[in-house]
Amino acid sequence: MNEQNLFKRLLADDRGGQALLASLAVIAVALPILNLVVPASSALHVSTYTVALFGKYLSYALLALALDLVWGYCGILSLGHAAFFALGGYAIGMYLMRQIGDRGVYGNPNLPDFMVFLNWKELPWYWHGFEHFWFAALMVMLAPALLAYLFGWFAFRSRVTGVYLSIITQALTYALMLAFFRNEMGFGGNNGLTDFKDILGYSLQSNATRIGLFLASVLALALGYLAARYVVCSKLGRVVVAVRDAEDRARFIGYKTESYKLWIFVFSAVLAGIAGALYVPQVGIINPGEFSPLNSIELVIWVAVGGRGTLYGAIAGAILVNYAKTYFTGALPDVWLFALGALFVLVTLFLPRGIVGLLRRRRMGKTAPTNLVNSL
Amino acid sequence: MNGSVFKRVGRVLRGQRGATNAAEGMHTAVPNEVDTTHGPILYVENVTVSFDGFKALNNLTLYIDDGELRCIIGPNGAGKTTMMDVITGKTRPDTGQVFFGQTMDLTRMTEYQIAAAGIGRKFQKPTVFPEHSVFTNLELAMRADKRVWTSLTARLSGEQRYRIDEVLMTNGLNDLRQLYAGQLSHGQKQWLEIGMLLVQSPRVLLVDEPVAGMTHQEMDQTGELLTRLAGAHSVVVVEHDMEFVRSIARKVTVLHEGSVLAEGSMDEVQNDARVIEVYLGGAPC
Numbered sequence: 199m200n201e202q203n204l205f206k207r208l209l210a211d212d213r214g215g216q217a218l219l220a221s222l223a224v225i226a227v228a229l230p231i232l233n234l235v236v237p238a239s240s241a242l243h244v245s246t247y248t249v250a251l252f253g254k255y256l257s258y259a260l261l262a263l264a265l266d267l268v269w270g271y272c273g274i275l276s277l278g279h280a281a282f283f284a285l286g287g288y289a290i291g292m293y294l295m296r297q298i299g300d301r302g303v304y305g306n307p308n309l310p311d312f313m314v315f316l317n318w319k320e321l322p323w324y325w326h327g328f329e330h331f332w333f334a335a336l337m338v339m340l341a342p343a344l345l346a347y348l349f350g351w352f353a354f355r356s357r358v359t360g361v362y363l364s365i366i367t368q369a370l371t372y373a374l375m376l377a378f379f380r381n382e383m384g385f386g387g388n389n390g391l392t393d394f395k396d397i398l399g400y401s402l403q404s405n406a407t408r409i410g411l412f413l414a415s416v417l418a419l420a421l422g423y424l425a426a427r428y429v430v431c432s433k434l435g436r437v438v439v440a441v442r443d444a445e446d447r448a449r450f451i452g453y454k455t456e457s458y459k460l461w462i463f464v465f466s467a468v469l470a471g472i473a474g475a476l477y478v479p480q481v482g483i484i485n486p487g488e489f490s491p492l493n494s495i496e497l498v499i500w501v502a503v504g505g506r507g508t509l510y511g512a513i514a515g516a517i518l519v520n521y522a523k524t525y526f527t528g529a530l531p532d533v534w535l536f537a538l539g540a541l542f543v544l545v546t547l548f549l550p551r552g553i554v555g556l557l558r559r560r561r562m563g564k565t566a567p568t569n570l571v572n573s574l
Numbered sequence: 575m576n577g578s579v580f581k582r583v584g585r586v587l588r589g590q591r592g593a594t595n596a597a598e599g600m601h602t603a604v605p606n607e608v609d610t611t612h613g614p615i616l617y618v619e620n621v622t623v624s625f626d627g628f629k630a631l632n633n634l635t636l637y638i639d640d641g642e643l644r645c646i647i648g649p650n651g652a653g654k655t656t657m658m659d660v661i662t663g664k665t666r667p668d669t670g671q672v673f674f675g676q677t678m679d680l681t682r683m684t685e686y687q688i689a690a691a692g693i694g695r696k697f698q699k700p701t702v703f704p705e706h707s708v709f710t711n712l713e714l715a716m717r718a719d720k721r722v723w724t725s726l727t728a729r730l731s732g733e734q735r736y737r738i739d740e741v742l743m744t745n746g747l748n749d750l751r752q753l754y755a756g757q758l759s760h761g762q763k764q765w766l767e768i769g770m771l772l773v774q775s776p777r778v779l780l781v782d783e784p785v786a787g788m789t790h791q792e793m794d795q796t797g798e799l800l801t802r803l804a805g806a807h808s809v810v811v812v813e814h815d816m817e818f819v820r821s822i823a824r825k826v827t828v829l830h831e832g833s834v835l836a837e838g839s840m841d842e843v844q845n846d847a848r849v850i851e852v853y854l855g856g857a858p859c
Binding site for chain 2 (some may be wrong): 448
């Protein structure tokens with residue numbers, strides 16, 4: 199298939215997507231210039247800290263995109279999606295730990311510091327291979343995919359739906375958090391993995407590497423958006439929406455609905471894993487706190503605020519809420535959790551379609567001629 | 575009851591003969607082909623389903639002939655919907671057999687396999703995909719390879735579009751094709767759902783209360799459509815509206831407490847003493 203055509207087809211009726219990709223292109227050019235070229239004394243200079251912060255927001259945005267696929271399009275309210283994010287993060291974290299080599303506090307060329315501290319003599323079997331970037335990159339996708347596949351296979355086959363499914367996903371991420379807290383698991387326990395030195399041979403402290411990671415996040419988000427857009431525009435995407443709205447009907451016209459749910463769940467987990475892998479090198483640490491159920495719930499709020507079932511809405515929601523979080527936790531740290539809770543309540547009550555829904559209603563006026571839809 | 579035993583024996587014999595013929599290389603019983611050479615397309619035999627001790631179906635035996643239009647009536651709780659659940663694989667019978675043609679054991683198949691084999695079902699409450707257009711609803715229902723990976727790259731062929739257009743003409747929704755299905759009126763949803771059955775090209779259509787909530791005119795049109803479909807398809811209609819049943823029925827089966835109470839033409843059934851008893855109740859007026 200002609201790539202140019204495919205690209206055009208995906209974005210033809212997608213004003214939100216066009217705006218998103220345009221903004222990504224702008225910041226991908228502007229931020230590096232403002233950081234590297236504009237002198238630090240200038241008012242226009244953007245600090246490396248800010249660049250990394252944006253990179254973090256973008257990885258959150260990719261995570262929100264992943265959740266929107268399963269929640270907005272398939273109706274699976276996963277309250278444990280941060281687990282896939284954290285697994286991706288741990289996978290890249292293990293690579294970064296192996297990159298430290300003998301520069302750790304204990305100077306052991308083979309073992310990460312926490313293993314030396316625990317008196318371990320050799321590397322556990324599941325740490326092998328992580329010295330190679332390609333292997334870690336593979337695991338970034340494979341580990342979340344495998345967990346999602348196993349979990350989804352059991353849950354969807356047993357026809358667990360609705361709030362029960364949400365509760366199990368919550369339990370899943372909680373169980374993983376408890377497991378990763380244990381030192382014997384071999385993932386650094388409480389402290390997680392940190393003190394990273396470099397990635398692919400480039401120092402994580404240097405400006406250029408920071409910019410590189412930021413650009414990688416921009417690229418991942420853009421490609422992730424296009425991939426998700428391809429999925430929701432395909433017949434598969436239409437079936438997934440059909441399953442969300444009338445699963446029995448879909449089943450009785452001949453769709454094995456659990457396979458569709460499983461596919462979209464695994465795909466979403468892979469996106470979440472990639473988001474985690476971009477997040478960890480930019481914040482410099484991954485610990486079991488990332489599995490905390492609270493993170494997954496916050497993620498749901500981002501998507502709800504932006505507007506689920508639109509893809510770009512989830513991305514906008516993630517960036518806006520996290521920007522607000524950065525501001526509030528700095529200016530009024532005590533208020534943030536209340537503000538977040540209030541935001542969720544308000545959005546649920548007054549903006550069931552999120553900010554995107556609000557904008558659409560504005561544009562369409564009160565008569566809302568939403569009846570004309572495009573069938574590809 | 576003699577007849578049913580005879581038919582059953584017939585099917586068993588038929589199965590053996592199929593095997594012999596296959597050996598001779600003359601006729602192979604393809605598992606995905608519905609074998610109706612003996613007449614009936616649907617065999618429901620001695621089926622019992624109980625929920626917490628309550629027998630929703632009680633030793634129910636019923637045959638639907640290939641191409642016939644059958645109406646099934648009965649008071650509330652007679653087991654009409656449970657019967658459809660059993661045929662479409664939603665509910666597994668405790669005992670008894672359900673065969674599609676002479677070779678396909680429906681009790682061993684899942685809902686989507688049964689649908690793919692050629693049994694379409696319309697629900698009692700009209701069920702369509704509200705956030706898809708009328709056209710997309712039909713596209714999704716269309717007979718096609720419905721596996722996940724195929725769907726990822728599937729595109730409608732010209733022939734498939736033509737088929738959808740044809741159905742849109744048949745069910746009178748052509749002008750509404752771009753509308754969200756959720757915006758249709760109750761009657762239009764019923765029609766869309768029937769259309770969704772049609773694009774599947776099923777051999778058997780199970781239609782649960784097709785005229786509920788329809789105007790008289792819509793009812794007439796629906797009756798006409800169902801009558802037209804019979805012949806090329808077998809149509810099983812469950813309905814409460816006696817007037818409607820009378821207008822389309824050739825053969826009527828009355829269910830009561832999970833088994834067949836009477837079977838025959840509408841007139842025969844209406845004059846059956848037991849049917850009158852059940853419908854008018856034992857209560858003295």
